[in-house]
Amino acid sequence: MEARPQDDFEPRFDRAGTAGGGRILVIDDDEEVRYLLRYLLTHEGFDVDDAATREEAFDRLTANVPDVVLLDLHLSGRAGHEAIPMLRSDPRTRFVPVVMITGGATRKDKLDAIAAGVTDFLAKPFDGEELVARIRNLVRLKRYTDAFEEAQAVIIALAATIDARDPYTAGHSERVSYYAELLGRAIGVSAEDQRLLHFGGLFHDIGKIAIRDSVLLKPGKLTPEEFKEIQRHPVAGRDLLKDMRTLDAAIPIVYHHHERYDGSGYPEGLKGDSIPLLARIASVADVYDALTTSRPYRAAMTRHEALEVMEAERKKGWWDPELFDEFRAALESLPEGFLPGGEEA
Ligand SMILES: [Fe+2]
Numbered sequence: 301m302e303a304r305p306q307d308d309f310e311p312r313f314d315r316a317g318t319a320g321g322g323r324i325l326v327i328d329d330d331e332e333v334r335y336l337l338r339y340l341l342t343h344e345g346f347d348v349d350d351a352a353t354r355e356e357a358f359d360r361l362t363a364n365v366p367d368v369v370l371l372d373l374h375l376s377g378r379a380g381h382e383a384i385p386m387l388r389s390d391p392r393t394r395f396v397p398v399v400m401i402t403g404g405a406t407r408k409d410k411l412d413a414i415a416a417g418v419t420d421f422l423a424k425p426f427d428g429e430e431l432v433a434r435i436r437n438l439v440r441l442k443r444y445t446d447a448f449e450e451a452q453a454v455i456i457a458l459a460a461t462i463d464a465r466d467p468y469t470a471g472h473s474e475r476v477s478y479y480a481e482l483l484g485r486a487i488g489v490s491a492e493d494q495r496l497l498h499f500g501g502l503f504h505d506i507g508k509i510a511i512r513d514s515v516l517l518k519p520g521k522l523t524p525e526e527f528k529e530i531q532r533h534p535v536a537g538r539d540l541l542k543d544m545r546t547l548d549a550a551i552p553i554v555y556h557h558h559e560r561y562d563g564s565g566y567p568e569g570l571k572g573d574s575i576p577l578l579a580r581i582a583s584v585a586d587v588y589d590a591l592t593t594s595r596p597y598r599a600a601m602t603r604h605e606a607l608e609v610m611e612a613e614r615k616k617g618w619w620d621p622e623l624f625d626e627f628r629a630a631l632e633s634l635p636e637g638f639l640p641g642g643e644e645a
């Protein structure tokens with residue numbers, strides 16, 4: 301039986317010190333309202349903090365990120381409105397649900413607030429029971445978001461450890477991600493496909509986690525068996541990501557990034573346009589980064605040298621010819637010697 305996410309979710313991600321309720325920040329310049337909300341919510345098991353001014357609120361927000369913010373729309377002039385973009389632009393608080401407390405808000409006020417990213421409204425005077433029920437829902441939502449962000453952060457950290465196992469490939473995944481996105485943008489793929497190229501680039505070699513150090517880091521020539529083992533990494537990568545709902549759309553990139561346009565690649569030996577477009581993009585990015593960074597047996601190639609090598613490979617039929625030309629053109633927007641995320645080559 302498939303477990304419902306909620307079944308095992310809440311206890312695990314409950315934070316210590318919140319008594320299961322959640323952390324609420326009340327931002328209101330009306331002392332009476334703050335007192336009332338604090339009293340009501342504390343009684344219901346929430347951990348409540350409050351702030352009277354925007355400045356105070358900023359301090360509280362950054363010191364202790366809340367699960368839900370209750371914000372007075374009319375906090376000294378337009379300060380209530382101004383607080384929202386601030387919350388949404390800070391990575392620590394961008395997913396925190398914001399409930400706007402509205403006294404005499406006009407329809408326009410509300411529409412502006414929704415456009416700015418307010419999650420919900422609460423009209424004064426409050427119905428205590430309704431308030432608590434809504435906040436409970438929002439805390440749950442916030443915890444899901446936290447869990448998602450944590451899982452994503454773990455995977456990204458994991459991807460970085462793969463590059464870190466081999467000093468010669470440090471930062472490789474990040475750069476492949478950068479080049480793949482660059483090429484994707486150049487040929488006008490959708491924003492969603494750009495996102496997939498970003499993650500696909502970060503995770504394309506994640507299957508190397510399953511390869512032994514003695515093979516992965518072997519300085520000399522690989523035996524045919526060892527080479528076969530290395531070639532398993534796209535399959536291992538696909539298997540690692542297949543149950544992750546947020547990343548499974550990037551699997552074609554991970555699984556097919558060693559295919560070649562003429563069908564001489566692996567794991568499937570796919571040919572031409574039957575290789576998924578995003579994988580064809582990533583493979584060009586992957587090879588370019590491998591050539592332009594140093595290896596135990598050779599120094600890093602310049603952009604020109606790398607493109608010459610790839611041009612010869614393109615003639616052999618390895619790379620999608622149009623994509624290769626687009627990539628070469630897109631690279632011209634970068635300064636010579638530029639290495640994404642690192643020092644100059
Ligand atoms: Fe690879």
Ligand SMILES: [Fe+2]
Pocket residue numbers: 472476504505586
């Ligand atoms: Fe790679």
